[in-house]
Amino acid sequence: MTIQPFPLPSDNPELRSFLKSRRSNLAKNMTGPGPDKEQIEDILEIAARVPDHRKLAPWRFLIFDGVARNRIGTHLGRVFEAKNPEMPPDRVTFESERFLRAPLVIGVISSPVECPRGTPEWEQRLSSAVVCYNLCLAAQSYGFGAQWLTEWYAYDSDIAIELGLGENEKISGFIYIGTPKDASLPRQRPDMKSLISYY
Numbered sequence: 425m426t427i428q429p430f431p432l433p434s435d436n437p438e439l440r441s442f443l444k445s446r447r448s449n450l451a452k453n454m455t456g457p458g459p460d461k462e463q464i465e466d467i468l469e470i471a472a473r474v475p476d477h478r479k480l481a482p483w484r485f486l487i488f489d490g491v492a493r494n495r496i497g498t499h500l501g502r503v504f505e506a507k508n509p510e511m512p513p514d515r516v517t518f519e520s521e522r523f524l525r526a527p528l529v530i531g532v533i534s535s536p537v538e539c540p541r542g543t544p545e546w547e548q549r550l551s552s553a554v555v556c557y558n559l560c561l562a563a564q565s566y567g568f569g570a571q572w573l574t575e576w577y578a579y580d581s582d583i584a585i586e587l588g589l590g591e592n593e594k595i596s597g598f599i600y601i602g603t604p605k606d607a608s609l610p611r612q613r614p615d616m617k618s619l620i621s622y623y
């Protein structure tokens with residue numbers, strides 16, 4: 425088999441226009457449908473096609489769909505209630521329904537490995553963040569809405585145990601994917617001049 429080189433980059437105004445105007449879609453404003461099985465596989469393949477120093481793939485995916493969203497919700501409610509006993513029952517219910525906001529939630533887990541050749545853990549964590557972003561873009565390329573959230577449960581040690589996280593694993597994000605009910609409103613963007621300097 426001959427290996428074909430990639431074509432050189434070419435001007436792609438459509439892609440540029442998408443990237444220039446991209447916005448997240450709020451999880452709380454999502455409904456069904458979400459991507460089907462084939463689309464999910466494709467979205468994950470795109471998500472994993474990220475810069476990754478030394479091909480370590482230092483991340484993995486945890487998928488929540490269907491009743492799995494209720495199952496994790498039961499834990500969210502229980503953990504939240506135990507740690508916030510002063511909260512009213514309706515707040516506990518709200519917490520237990522977080523994963524029900526979208527038909528599909530994909531957890532991206534940063535899973536750095538010992539690299540004998542020395543890829544720093546920091547770079548492996550960065551690669552995992554890019555996976556989250558690529559996941560959002562891939563979902564949006566299919567016409568779905570996507571939002572990268574962490575909220576409290578990404579940092580909770582009891583939820584980490586429930587999700588089977590290893591000692592050095594961290595949640596990079598939960599990507600909520602579904603059909604947006606409304607268009608996103610514009611969001612203020614940074615003043616580019618204040619961010620750029622020349623060395």
Ligand SMILES: Cc1cc2nc3c(=O)[nH]c(=O)nc-3n(C[C@H](O)[C@H](O)[C@H](O)COP(=O)(O)O)c2cc1C
Pocket residue numbers: 446447448449571572573574575576596597611
């Ligand atoms: C690591 C990370 C965690 C985030 N967690 C939350 C969150 O918990 N809650 C939230 O409202 N937005 C969170 N965001 C922001 C949203 O993903 C999103 O950027 C925001 O809604 C603005 O939309 P935009 O992407 O169109 O700028 C997070 C972003 C990042 C990069």
